[in-house]
Amino acid sequence: MSRKTIKVDYLARVEGEGALNVTIRNGQVSKAELRIFEPPRFFEAFLRGRDYAEAPDVTARICGICPVAYQMSAVHAMENALGIEVEGQLRALRRLLYCGEWIESHALHIYMLHAPDFLGYAGAVDMARDHPDIVKRGLSLKKAGNAIMSLLGGREIHPINVRVGGFYRTPTRKELEPLAETLKQAREDALATVRWTAGLYMPEAERDYHLVALHHPDEYAMNTGRIISNRGLDIAVEDYNRHFVESHVLRSTALHSHLREHDCYLVGPLARYSLNYDQLSYLAREAAKEAGLGVTCTNPFQSIVVRSVEVVYACDEALRIIDEYQEPERPFETAEPKASEGGGCTEAPRGLLFHRYRLDENGGILEAQIVPPTAQNQPSIEADLKDLVGGWLDLPADTLRERCEQTIRNYDPCISCATHFLKLDVRHE
Amino acid sequence: MSDVSGPIRVIGIGNRDRGDDALGPLVVDALRDRLPATVSAVEHSGEVAGLVDLISGADAVYLVDAAVMGLDPGSSREFDASTSPLPALGGAFSSHALGLSEAIELARALDALPSVCRVFAVEATSFEAGEGLSPPVADTLPRVTQAVIDRIRQESGHA
Numbered sequence: 001m002s003r004k005t006i007k008v009d010y011l012a013r014v015e016g017e018g019a020l021n022v023t024i025r026n027g028q029v030s031k032a033e034l035r036i037f038e039p040p041r042f043f044e045a046f047l048r049g050r051d052y053a054e055a056p057d058v059t060a061r062i063c064g065i066c067p068v069a070y071q072m073s074a075v076h077a078m079e080n081a082l083g084i085e086v087e088g089q090l091r092a093l094r095r096l097l098y099c100g101e102w103i104e105s106h107a108l109h110i111y112m113l114h115a116p117d118f119l120g121y122a123g124a125v126d127m128a129r130d131h132p133d134i135v136k137r138g139l140s141l142k143k144a145g146n147a148i149m150s151l152l153g154g155r156e157i158h159p160i161n162v163r164v165g166g167f168y169r170t171p172t173r174k175e176l177e178p179l180a181e182t183l184k185q186a187r188e189d190a191l192a193t194v195r196w197t198a199g200l201y202m203p204e205a206e207r208d209y210h211l212v213a214l215h216h217p218d219e220y221a222m223n224t225g226r227i228i229s230n231r232g233l234d235i236a237v238e239d240y241n242r243h244f245v246e247s248h249v250l251r252s253t254a255l256h257s258h259l260r261e262h263d264c265y266l267v268g269p270l271a272r273y274s275l276n277y278d279q280l281s282y283l284a285r286e287a288a289k290e291a292g293l294g295v296t297c298t299n300p301f302q303s304i305v306v307r308s309v310e311v312v313y314a315c316d317e318a319l320r321i322i323d324e325y326q327e328p329e330r331p332f333e334t335a336e337p338k339a340s341e342g343g344g345c346t347e348a349p350r351g352l353l354f355h356r357y358r359l360d361e362n363g364g365i366l367e368a369q370i371v372p373p374t375a376q377n378q379p380s381i382e383a384d385l386k387d388l389v390g391g392w393l394d395l396p397a398d399t400l401r402e403r404c405e406q407t408i409r410n411y412d413p414c415i416s417c418a419t420h421f422l423k424l425d426v427r428h429e
Numbered sequence: 430m431s432d433v434s435g436p437i438r439v440i441g442i443g444n445r446d447r448g449d450d451a452l453g454p455l456v457v458d459a460l461r462d463r464l465p466a467t468v469s470a471v472e473h474s475g476e477v478a479g480l481v482d483l484i485s486g487a488d489a490v491y492l493v494d495a496a497v498m499g500l501d502p503g504s505s506r507e508f509d510a511s512t513s514p515l516p517a518l519g520g521a522f523s524s525h526a527l528g529l530s531e532a533i534e535l536a537r538a539l540d541a542l543p544s545v546c547r548v549f550a551v552e553a554t555s556f557e558a559g560e561g562l563s564p565p566v567a568d569t570l571p572r573v574t575q576a577v578i579d580r581i582r583q584e585s586g587h588a
Contacts, residue, residue: 061446104478112477125531128538136539142478155474 020404022389032385034378034408047368052078052337052359056162059355059370065108068101068149069348071162072223073355073370078164080238081342081359082335089328090166091223092321093152097162098222098346099318100148103186105349106269106307106314107145109412110193111138114304117406118200134196137189141311144186147179148318166332176322183322187315191287194308198291202301203403205388209298209380210262211271214347220272220279220313223346228275230296231262237345240354246371257376264379267351268411269306270297281320284313300384300410307349307412337363348373350412374413381411435469436488437585439577442475442529443495448560449553452495452570455562456549459574468581480532481539489545489585491577494529495553495566502554503565505573507580511546545584549573 023031043062047055055074060067072094079086086094111134112124121127128135151171153159161168212233216225227243228234235243246255259265274296277285288309297306343356351373358367384407392403439460441453454472464470473480475494484490498506498516508515514537515530529548536542551573554563562570 108477123531125534125538128535132539135535139478139481139535143482146476146479 020385020408022385022404024389024393027390027393029386029389032382032389034381034385044368044370047357047365050365052082052357052363052365053164055355055357055365055368056164057160060159060162062370062372065105066101066348066350066353067159068097068153068162069346069353070355070370071159072098072346073344073348073353074357075162075164076223076237076344076346077342077355077357078344078359079342080344081340081357082164082338082363083340084165084333084335086166086333089326090170090332092325093167093170093328094162095219095222096148096318096321097152097159099314099321100145100152102145102222102314102349103190103311103318104142104145104149105412106311107138107142107193109349110197110304110307110311111135111141113412114406114409115197115200117402117409118304137192141186141189141193144182144189144315147182151175151179163332165334166328166330168331170328170331172327173325176325180319180322183315183319187283187312187319190308190311190315191283194287194291194305194312197305197308198293200304202299205299205301205384207298207300207384207387209270210259210265211274211298212259212265212267212352212376213271213275214345214352215276216279218279220276220317221347227345227352229265230275233259233262237354238343240343240345240371241356241369244354244371244376246375255371255375256379257371258379264383265376266380267373267376269303269310269349269351270300271351272347273297273306273309280309280313281316283316284309287312300407303410303412337361350374350377352376374411377411377413381408381413384410435467437468437491437581438483438487438489439464439468439470439491439493439581440480440483441470441472441493442480443472444474446559448555448557449495449551449563449566450556451562452551452553452566452573453493455570456493456574456577459570460577463574463578464581468585475528475532477528477532477535480529481535481541484532484536484543484546485539485541487543489543489581491545491547491549491581492529492533493549493573493577494551495556496550498550498552500552501565502552502563503569504552505569505576506550507576508548508550509546510548511542511544515548547580549577 019035021033047058055078056071059070059074062070116123116127119127149159154161211230214221214225215228226234226236243260244257245260246257249256277295291305339361341358345352345354353373354371356369357365360366392400441457443450443453445451445454457470457472460470510533514534551566551569553566
């Protein structure tokens with residue numbers, strides 16, 4: 001017998017759920033806890049016993065929104081373990097692929113998930129009725145990112161063309177040419193996105209974050225670099241576990257990450273922008289300036305503007321790479337498997353994504369560690385809520401709940417709590 | 430990549446590597462050589478921007494997807510989405526569940542939904558990575574395939 005509740009094609013791609021408990025005692029927030037359920041731990045177990053070459057394809061399936069990030073961190077970790085250097089055009093193509101993911105992921109979040117909060121809509125569908133041209137621009141921008149991923153990755157979601165050492169097949173110059181035309185229009189759309197998001201109402205919410213991001217001396221870091229912070233952290237990726245620690249908390253199946261000596265920290269667009277502003281392209285910096293952003297940004301609500309600036313940059317950077325592209329002699333570099341251990345860290349759209357693998361002498365995976373950005377930001381999300389909710393207690397209950405949800409969505413969390421079914425339990429004691 | 434320029438489109442949504450989520454792509458496989466030239470069958474991941482495009486450019490769309498509806502495993506339902514949303518949509522978006530319902534509603538909101546929009550949904554039991562179809566969903570596959578063919582024949586005189 002069927003039940004009354006019918007949900008079509010919804011739970012099929014839900015990979016978690018979120019709930020928030022806020023406790024207010026004597027008019028002060030005494031506790032703000034985000035509960036989430038996240039599946040990557042399953043993948044870590046799933047990876048054990050697999051061949052090192054399978055890691056990019058297996059980990060790409062962790063997330064339908066940022067598969068490239070998982071592939072990139074996996075291949076860099078494996079290459080670190082096996083001593084493979086990927087340089088030149090292969091390295092540039094990886095960066096191009098990552099640009100595609102930043103564009104599609106950021107466009108999705110800006111237009112479909114985050115903007116409705118600012119404009120007072122339940123979701124993008126409602127927003128589309130009143131603002132069809134804006135939503136069409138968002139979809140078009142997302143498709144430009146998808147186009148890069150389809151061409152380089154082999155398909156839009158869960159790309160299959162990435163391998164340890166490079167790609168299974170590299171594109172010809174002729175194949176990349178149509179992308180350039182798509183990206184020129186996308187860059188215009190991205191600039192319009194910056195102007196549009198800059199005009200949205202931003203709650204006042206400056207936070208004193210410990211910002212953590214990759215930094216590369218020559219470029220706005222995506223794939224490689226050192227891990228730095230605004231409070232003096234400057235470490236090699238291989239030393240990640242010496243400085244960061246994960247811990248279980250009862251309320252979440254996702255591990256919480258902390259810096260051993262500084263507690264919670266922030267990864268993602270605000271951290272990247274604030275730590276690497278000078279390395280944005282001229283156009284992206286000008287767009288930021290026009291939007292009223294400074295050289296750093298610590299208002300989490302303004303992350304929607306910063307993401308838009310990063311989309312401008314990603315379009316610009318993708319066009320540069322395509323313009324300078326020369327077909328590489330071979331699509332990948334190789335090395336013999338050996339007993340080894342390696343770590344890789346890249347900048348997923350939502351922030352730092354760390355992978356570590358230990359391999360046996362045949363390249364079999366003995367141990368896998370994956371630290372996604374949402375796990376790293378979870379304590380920071382709670383700290384935002386604890387710090388900010390106290391100033392909103394005069395708001396009507398519905399408005400307060402929406403503001404809390406918006407505070408969580410500022411992070412573009414890669415879990416289903418980015419939906420509007422967040423349950424908010426406010427207790428007054 | 431299938432030809433998707435035709436005015437009548439069957440879109441099988443899902444991921445071949447995730448258990449019953451492979452239903453949509455497998456229906457597309459089963460439809461090959463059983464459809465006239467004016468009807469195209471295409472597999473799609475469910476990515477929202479691409480799906481809105483595919484839906485918007487057609488005269489008629491027939492969408493096939495695995496779903497969680499609270500029915501017995503393998504049970505199938507056909508929905509007419511041309512005039513009203515799929516049940517229990519609620520206008521919600523998830524960062525992972527940007528699915529069929531939302532794509533249809535976006536197309537409707539953008540005034541681009543075809544006059545024929547039918548959804549064939551089959552109750553799934555497992556979305557495990559690396560698994561094949563569960564036995565009840567595998568049993569349903571030929572029936573859903575035939576149901577799609579019958580519906581196209583009835584509505585367009587094709588097949």
